[in-house]
Amino acid sequence: MLLHLGRNTSLATLATALTLTAWAPAPAEEIWISNEKEDTLSVIDVATLEVIRTIETGERPRGITFSKDYSVLYICASDSDTVQVMDPETGRILHDLPSGEDPEQFVLHPDDRHLYIANEDDAITTVVDTETRKVVAQIDVGIEPEGMAVSPDGKIAITTSETTNMAHWIDTETQMLFANTLVDSRPRHAEFTAGGTELWVSSEIGGTITVFDVATQAEKAKIEFEVQGIHPDRVQPVGFEFTGDEKTAFVALGPSNHIAAVNAKTYEVEDYILVGRRVWHMDFNTDKSLLFTTNGVSGDVTVVDVASREPVKTIKVGRFPWGAALRP
Amino acid sequence: MGGFALKTGRALLAAVTLAAPAAAEIAVSVHYLQLMVEAPPTLSNLDPVPEDLGIAGATVGLKDNATTGRFMGHNYELTVTRVEPGGDFLAAARAALTETSLIVLDAPAAAQLAIADLPEAAGALLFNASAPDRALRDADCRANLLHTLPSDAMRTDALAQFFVKKRWDDLALITGTNPADQSYAADLKASLAKFGLDVNSEKTWAFDADMRRNAAQEVPLFTQDLRDHDVLLIADEIHDFGRYVLYNTWDPRPVAGSEGLTATAWSPVVEQWGAAQLQSRFEDAADRGMAPKDYAAWAALRAIGEAVTRTGSGDTATLRAYILGDAFELAGFKGRPLNFRPWNGQLRQPIPIVHPRALVAQAPLEGFLHQRTELDTLGLDEPESHCTAFSK
Structure with a gap:
């Protein structure tokens, strides 16, 4: 077992953290991880914090997300140029969705039906109807689209473009852009918060998060x-x-091998937590007491106790873990 | 346009108006001026020089800019002028300067200086995408000439850091007779001295025999009297003989420098830090791998684009001030933001250390510290540079 220890964390305090942290996961709660350079998913059992299944996927799986009822998993199989739809029970691919070329990341609309997909090589956002399995719209955006978000009311979708350095605002009714806002270099991820009144966009090379x-x-x-x-x-x-409670944002800081805990009201950074190498994405368990970060270079997942903000375990997964998704 | 100037292409990307542009319409015109040079004869014909070397990089940079530009109401245009060897490049430069003051130069150092010193170029912003010469970043610098290609000194510093890190302290050197080889060898030796190393034995390669037929006989003999070394360095920047040295040496030792393990501005084997996307965009456009000069030309176009986007201006003085300022940062697919050294106009950048099949390391290597930025452990640092043009 690998453990990433903070500079001041002794083995004794870590052991204490392990025994004292009380989490009561629902039965069969799982975190699904996409392994970009292994073409697999690793399934982590939240109760035991062990990998219990490894499932093969298409080439270069990155973004993963479950349908609202968790009956299917959508997988961006980037190098297969498709979004795969998987039955999570059997691990079987049910069918593929037309996704446009090189789908990297996507977001499922609150209507549980439309996927907004970033086509990294094509400077396009593709909207796919998961029921009819047809492309509804393709929207020209900036170069290397990646970050995808949709507002809680479903009215606005966001694509961020890495080389164009913008957040592109899409009206989901017309599927047209209605605003393009500059951010710092290489935007990577976007999320709505504060009841949908704020949009956060991270900029990898700029080293910032812009709040709109x-x-x-x-x-x-x-x-x-x-x-x-x-x-x-x-x-x-x-x-x-x-x-x-939307009071705290946990932010992966890539090759600094830390995540930051940011106060979402004051925008101040409260803590930095040492995790694995090149930390990229993350997800919580159901009650959001545990955070699971994907560490691409070290090929593992760090489990962070949200209350104490301490890393409690490192779990070896496949090569280059990228996305994380909870299956309760 | 001079009689020898040959206008080969004009790529105009029209702006598509989408939503309300954030700023007023701006038209940005960039000129790519290439003075073609006769390549010196080499033994091997394995590596033909691509016809569009450099130009293809500028074209991809233009497209990147234009994509951003259409959301902002900014139009970008690239004009390419190629001047035949011996042609009147100064006339071509004057003609280009009547149309725009943003010019990417693909020419030897002396020609770049002559262009930078034209009265018409006084308020221009020129980008050196081709000349690795130390002098251009040193006493011969010009305030209107920025460098997106790394200097040879940056490349040799990268290798020296690698040798220190590996504790490969004993180094031997073989140098060719071309001036580019000699200049590279001088930079290599200066870098070794800078990081506390030196070469213990040195030979000049001055044979005119065709090594393709007898390298296996000649090279062991030639390298037999070198002193014990961990690495054999080759200074052969025209890529004449170096390729025949590998695996034919008397002692079985790795080869580095111009062949084997090389430090370079860019290589098709760079794939980290999102570089795979730039590589695939380039390969789609040019049907070949992206070379260092392509990268330098791409970076010049992108630096202009980034400055236009952030300042909302097409005014050259405004762009120059922004590009040389603290706020400028270019996402150059090398893992950290790139910006320009304000004292000599050199683009700070990590240097990939590669072999033909993979990235081995990327300088600055961990542990080489600098009070300002670790990137300044590569190439001429402020106290070393005799450049004064930027302080005026």
Whole structure:
């Protein structure tokens, strides 16, 4: 078993954390991880924190997300140029969805029916109807689209483009762009928060998160990060997720091998937590007491106790873990 | 346009108006001026020089800019002028400068200086995408000439860091007779000195025999009297003889420098840090791998594009001030933001250390520290550079 220890974490305190942290997972709660360079998924049992299944996928799986009832898993099989639809019980691929070329990341609309897919090589966002299995729209966006988000009311979809350095705002009614807002270099991930009134966009090379007011699309705040002993150039915010109360955002900082805990009201960074190498995306368990981060270079997942903000375990998964998704 | 100037292409990407542009319409015109040079004869015909070397990189950079531009109401245009060897490149430069003050130069150092010193170029912003010469970043620098291609000194510093890290302290050197070989060897030796190393034995390769037929006989003999070494360095920047040295040496030792393990601005084997996307965009466009000069030309176009996007201006003085300022950052697919050294106009950048099949390391290597940025452990640092043009 591998453990990533913080500089001041002794084995004794870690052991205490392991025994004292009380989590009561629902039965069969699982975290699914996509392994980009192994063409597999690793399924982690939240109760035991062990990998219990490894499932083969198409080539280069990255974004993964479950349908609202968790009956199917959607997988961006980037190099197979398709979105695969998997039965999570059997691990069988039920069918493929037309996705446009090189699907990297996607988001499922609240209607549980439409996938908004970033086509990284084509500068396009593709909208697919998962029921008719047809492409509904293709929207020209900036170069290397990646980050995808949809507002809680379903009215706005966001694509961020890595080389164009923009968040593109899509009206989901017309499937047309209605705004394009600049952010710092290489935006990677986007999320709506605060009841859908705020949009957060991370910029990997810029080293920032830009917070937008959704009503006006105006920039409201910019969050910067500083990890002691690491040159600012290597502190690169990528994936992030909000806690259940939306009070805290956990932000993966890529090759700095840390995640940050950000106060979502004051936009101040409260903590940095050491995890595995090149931390990329993450997801919580059902009650959001545990956070699972994908560490691409070290090929593992760090489990962080949300209350104490301590890493409690590292779980070896496949090569280059990328996406994470909860299956309760 | 001079009699020898040959206008080969004009790529105009029309803007598509989508939503409300954030700023007023701006038209940005960039000129790519290439002075063609006669390649020196080499033994092997294995590596033909692509016809569109450099130009293909600029074209991909233009497309990248244009995609961003259409959301902003910014139009980008690239004009390419190629001047035959011996042609009147100054006339071509003057003609280009009547149309735009943003020019990417693909020419030897002396020609670049002559262009930078034209009265018409006084307020221009020129980008050196081809000349690795130290002098251009040193006493011969010009305030209107920025460098997106790394200097040879940056490349040799990268190798020296690698040798220190590996504790490969004993080094031997074989140098060719071309001036580019000599200049590279001088930079190599300066870099070794900078990082506390030196070469223990040195030979000049001055044979005119065709090594393709007898390398197995000649090279062991030639390398037999070198002192014990961990690595054999080759200074053969025209790629004449170096390729025949590998695996034919008297002692079985790795080869580095111009052959074997090389430090370079860019290579098709770079795939980390999102580089796979740039490589595939380039390969789709040019039908070949992306070379260092393509990368430098791409970076020049992208630096212009980034400055236009962030300032909302097409004014050259405004762009120059932004590009040389603290706020500028270019996502150059090398794992960290790139910006320009304000004292000599060199684009700071990590240097991939590669062999033909994979990336081996990327300098600056861990442990080589610098008070400003680790990137300044590569190439001429501020106290070493005799460049004063930027301080005026």
